[in-house]
Amino acid sequence: MRVLIRDLVQLATPAGREAPLRGAALGEVDVIEDAYVLCDGDTIEAVGPMRDLPALDGEVVEVDASGCCAIPGLVDCHTHAAFGGDRVEEFSLRAAGATYEELHAHGGGILSTVRATRAAGEDGLRAAVERHRGWMRAHGTTTFEAKSGYGLDRDTELASLRAIRDAGGVPTWLGAHAVPREFDDADAYLDFALGEVLPEAAAIAEAADVFLERGAFDATQARRYLTACRDAGLVLRLHGDQFTEQGAIPLAIELGARSVDHLEATGDDGVRALAASDVVAVVLPASALFLGRPMPPARALVDAGAALALATDFNPGSAFCESLPLCCSLAATQLKLSPAEALAACTVNAAHVLGRADRLGRIAPGYRADLVVLDAPDWRYLAYHLGGELVSRVLVGGVP
Numbered sequence: 001m002r003v004l005i006r007d008l009v010q011l012a013t014p015a016g017r018e019a020p021l022r023g024a025a026l027g028e029v030d031v032i033e034d035a036y037v038l039c040d041g042d043t044i045e046a047v048g049p050m051r052d053l054p055a056l057d058g059e060v061v062e063v064d065a066s067g068c069c070a071i072p073g074l075v076d077c078h079t080h081a082a083f084g085g086d087r088v089e090e091f092s093l094r095a096a097g098a099t100y101e102e103l104h105a106h107g108g109g110i111l112s113t114v115r116a117t118r119a120a121g122e123d124g125l126r127a128a129v130e131r132h133r134g135w136m137r138a139h140g141t142t143t144f145e146a147k148s149g150y151g152l153d154r155d156t157e158l159a160s161l162r163a164i165r166d167a168g169g170v171p172t173w174l175g176a177h178a179v180p181r182e183f184d185d186a187d188a189y190l191d192f193a194l195g196e197v198l199p200e201a202a203a204i205a206e207a208a209d210v211f212l213e214r215g216a217f218d219a220t221q222a223r224r225y226l227t228a229c230r231d232a233g234l235v236l237r238l239h240g241d242q243f244t245e246q247g248a249i250p251l252a253i254e255l256g257a258r259s260v261d262h263l264e265a266t267g268d269d270g271v272r273a274l275a276a277s278d279v280v281a282v283v284l285p286a287s288a289l290f291l292g293r294p295m296p297p298a299r300a301l302v303d304a305g306a307a308l309a310l311a312t313d314f315n316p317g318s319a320f321c322e323s324l325p326l327c328c329s330l331a332a333t334q335l336k337l338s339p340a341e342a343l344a345a346c347t348v349n350a351a352h353v354l355g356r357a358d359r360l361g362r363i364a365p366g367y368r369a370d371l372v373v374l375d376a377p378d379w380r381y382l383a384y385h386l387g388g389e390l391v392s393r394v395l396v397g398g399v400p
Helices: 023-027 088-095 100-105 110-138 154-166 186-201 219-231 248-255 268-275 285-291 298-304 324-333 339-345 348-353
Strands: 002-014 029-040 043-049 060-064 069-072 074-076 141-147 170-176 207-212 235-240 259-262 280-283 308-310 371-374 391-395
Touching: 002 339, 002 371, 023 298, 023 339, 029 339, 074 324, 074 348, 088 100, 110 141, 110 154, 110 391, 154 170, 154 186, 170 186, 170 219, 186 219, 207 219, 219 235, 219 248, 235 248, 248 259, 248 268, 268 298, 280 298, 280 348, 285 324, 298 308, 308 324, 308 339, 308 348, 324 339, 339 348
Parallel strands: 002 060, 002 069, 074 141, 141 170, 170 207, 207 235, 235 259, 259 280, 280 308
Antiparallel strands: 002 029, 029 043, 069 371, 371 391
16 A cells, blocks of 8 residues: 655655764654655655656555644654553652652552552453553654563563563563562573573573663673573663662673663763763753653763664653653753754654664654654654644555
């Protein structure tokens, strides 16, 4: 099926074909006024101004986008969409003054979601991921990564990864998220996870992730986990510097990780190290806002030359937010990024984190026909309209 999106006020896409974008290139956006996009099946066939639209033969479904703008389908490269239950009671306690770390130490936090996720069963997890995918898609996310890590046993971890994969997500095995109650310490749990879960997890997941933080896993344990996952063929990612600097950035660079995510506690040395590396800095401003934490040093990272991506961190405890447009607003107002930098960070650079920048994250011939039509007269409303009802239409693989 060919689909023509016509009479767009603007079409905006990150410039060029390179990935990841750094420095000044992160803020370079190609804008076409009075534009069209022609899709052939799941691929973009042509883009350009309406005056250059050729006569089209055969059956073409036309979408009138008058008054609207088009941007690439958004790519959320860090979510925790496979979970059961909620943490609304914990949210209320935190609003009354309890800290995230205090809640975690008393059986709340991650471990409370572990209980609910185990109880959900595989059918419950499938329904949850599909529901959350719908929430994300309503906000323009056409590709999402999601992690396991709320099962922390063999069956629930594998069920989580299957649910993510079958919903069209990019599955990441977050086997080292927390230490479940049935194990005495982190090393004993890693013995189990690497021996009993990794062989099957590696057949489903594309990447592995670890929470390297005080009270979770230290750098020695994270190195052991990530090395085993790399040997099993998985791409490496890290949760790092969320609350404290515990060596996540040096470890990510040492092991050739694809990304290190969070970075709220990252100092100047970490910024310089990331800028000199191929590791992508994934910033999660909704999480920092939700927990009342300092924002990650995104402006410093971009100015130093680091590759930067932007994601929601959608999860039930520390970032119950599925909206990348809202994160773009936070990127502009709190992280001091331009709207253009925010767009590239959650399209082409996020696609790079997922190993898909050759076909996702841009509106250009040959790329997958993932598009978001914004009900706005200027594409920069993506960041400008805080929490607004922006998304008019979404195409995933050319299908409205």
